[in-house]
Amino acid sequence: MAKFRKGGKKEVPQVSTSSLPDIVYMLIFFFMITTTMRDVELKVSTPLPAAKEIQKLEHKALVCSIYIGTPRDKNLGTESRIQLDDAFATPDDIATWIQKERDSRNPADIPLLTTALKVNKETRMGVVTDVKQELRKVGAFRINYTTLKETKK
């Protein structure tokens, strides 16, 4: 049987790394496609409330967000503030902001535009009500209260 036994030391063949770039490129493409760049810098802290009966917010391109919460900068106090895009705002600014958001989109998509309210759970409803009233005035009826998924008790 010695015929089949190979002589000499057995060497483990080296793992070929030539396909490594291909694998990495594949990962890159995956992340490039799934990535969405963070478009606003949050100036208010918004720990969201949790809920059970929630739906996925589809078509991210048709969603514009209003953030309401306490300012992150401690010097600005703890009063709830509204953030539109990158700046603090008052409820009166919402009408012009909605108009701007509408102008930047395809006219056919305007009725589908959803306003996502990302509101700090500690916020008092007064501010939220003011925002909702403004949205009603300008006809942005589709809203979404963004929440976290409630974990089972």
Next chain:
Amino acid sequence: MARKVPEINSSSQADIAFLLLCFFLMTTSMDVDYGITRRLPPPVEQNDEDVKVKERNVMNVMINKSNKLLVNGRPCDVEMLKDKAKEFMTPRPGDESAPETETKTFDLIGDVLMTKGVISLQNDRATSYEMYIKVQDRLASAFNEMKNELSLKKFGKKYIELNEEQTKAINEAVPVRVSEAEPVDYKK
């Protein structure tokens, strides 16, 4: 004889690719937003005549500034709200204290006994957002349970397993009738 072009060393290609990979790993945010989707009512004119709704058809849900619930004038726990809403919205013909009922016909499902009940939600300006969402959530789960029951009865399937047309039919037969009262300023 043409000169041989020296081969480009590709051993650093992997490093470059890794660098790019790291960049996209850092900037990516895969979080999907979830939330409760609602439709705001169109604004009403100031001198709008009051729409008369019979008292038995309305379930009043009020949240006060210390986040306590009042359902039809009686204190109530949030956890009880779902059952209360469901009980209220379940049609009970012949019961004088329950909301009025009517029978409507829909495509695909046929005749459905519907209630004329409306849940009216009112909150104070000082109510916390967390409590408001909790109440909205409980009401939504009451309606979703009813949708589920109806679709099990009519189609033998759960609501989420229905196709688009069936979903639409169920949504019409079980409308989410939560009306938010016009904000009242209690400071006056």
